[in-house]
Amino acid sequence: GQNIDQPTEMTATEGAIVQINCTYQTSGFNGLFWYQQHAGEAPTFLSYNVLDGLEEKGRFSSFLSRSKGYSYLLLKELQMKDSASYLCAVRASNDYKLSFGAGTTVTVRA
């Protein structure tokens, strides 16, 4: 099976930076996705990594190390609207199916 771990909760202050780690042990690897999910809403696609390194998209960046089975999502200049659950998902093969971690709830405080 697939094993994807991420912290349950994180709290940070408005304007600060938060890093959400994700480690994975899967039968294969064909890409890692990050999603944002606000309470009561569907997940929103944030980023995709398949090669090692950092992908930057505005205030959000995602990093991948395939040899370590590790990724992180970096949220900069935190805003109150960034309070949400962040889901790490791994695609283990070429069939496009995703396996999800349990999600990290980020709370941004004023």
Next chain:
Amino acid sequence: SAVISQKPSRDICQRGTSLTIQCQVDSQVTMMFWYRQQPGQSLTLIATANQGSEATYESGFVIDKFPISRPNLTFSTLTVSNMSPEDSSIYLCSVVFSNTEAFFGQGTRLTVV
């Protein structure tokens, strides 16, 4: 990206009944999937909706309980059959356009009473 319309957005159903959820995409997609998100949990894949053939189910999910149709490249339905309170969840369709993108519909929040 594209517009993914999922309906109903929510429903309250009596146990023993069935509910069919629709997912419509405004462009042709390579792959469509159905996921379930139980209260306080992350997403679990139910099945791959195959165009013109039977869906491929994940371990723990069966066709009799979750029949799926996908008559073309833009539309799919998921039926939750003979519902019980344990089926209360959010059901989400997901579409894949390319190797680097996977998007979700807005979800159907189902409550079984």
